[in-house]
Amino acid sequence: MNSRNKDILVGGIFLTLTITFIVISMTYKPFFDWVFERHHNQWSWYLRPLFLLPFCYFAYKKSFAGMMLSIFALFTSMFWFPKPEIVSKNVIDFLEFEKEYLHGEWNLSKILLSFTIPISFIALGLAFWKRSLIMSIAVVLLMATGKMVWSIQNAGESGKSILIPAILGLLICCGLIFYGFKRLEKK
Numbered sequence: 001m002n003s004r005n006k007d008i009l010v011g012g013i014f015l016t017l018t019i020t021f022i023v024i025s026m027t028y029k030p031f032f033d034w035v036f037e038r039h040h041n042q043w044s045w046y047l048r049p050l051f052l053l054p055f056c057y058f059a060y061k062k063s064f065a066g067m068m069l070s071i072f073a074l075f076t077s078m079f080w081f082p083k084p085e086i087v088s089k090n091v092i093d094f095l096e097f098e099k100e101y102l103h104g105e106w107n108l109s110k111i112l113l114s115f116t117i118p119i120s121f122i123a124l125g126l127a128f129w130k131r132s133l134i135m136s137i138a139v140v141l142l143m144a145t146g147k148m149v150w151s152i153q154n155a156g157e158s159g160k161s162i163l164i165p166a167i168l169g170l171l172i173c174c175g176l177i178f179y180g181f182k183r184l185e186k187k
Contacts, residue, residue: 011064014072021075026102034079036099040091041081042165048077049169052124052140053176059128060184067125093158094151101154116146133181137174144170 001009025032038044051074058066104110120143127135148166151159 007063007065009065011066011068014065014068018068018072018075021072032099032103036078036095037083038079038081040087040095041084042091043081044077044079045162045165046169047080048074049144049166049173051077052143052169052173053180055121056124056128056136056177057180059125060131060180062129071121088161090158090161094155094161097155097158120146131181133178136177136181140170140173140177144173 025035051070055067055070055074058064058070120139124136124139124143127139144166148159148163151162153159
């Protein structure tokens with residue numbers, strides 16, 4: 001088996017694991033609740049945007065396996081930290097809104113909106129695959145801005161609880177993407 005086939009096989013395994021994680025989370029309420037208890041730990045909020053960096057690097061290097069591993073890590077990082085002892089009211093309210101949103105009625109509008117997630121990752125992967133710095137940063141900006149706007153528009157005041165982690169993650173990601181592009185182009 002050549003390296004390209006291995007890359008696709010390993011990427012397919014991590015894509016399958018990610019889909020399995022999502023399906024189990026959405027269909028097995030005790031697991032979903034366990035994940036969200038740990039997602040109250042805001043360290044996961046700060047860590048998650050940073051998984052865009054390895055995703056971008058692997059897209060630049062054209063490694064499907066690396067990209068899928070990064071997405072798997074991003075999704076599962078929701079529960080990597082222990083359940084926090086103290087949680088702000090805005091965080092509790094926002095995550096309660098997200099839980100209700102995910103388990104609420106799924107109409108056509110909600111289904112179409114959910115497709116923005118894979119479409120965003122495909123666009124980000126393609127931007128790096130094609131090695132376009134401007135497109136790459138533009139997609140990251142759109143992803144972060146979309147999440148912030150959606151959160152505030154739909155969750156109100158509690159949606160603002162994601163602003164600091166999202167903006168900090170956006171600034172770090174854009175800075176490191178710019179730096180990484182310049183470094184990789186020198187090689």
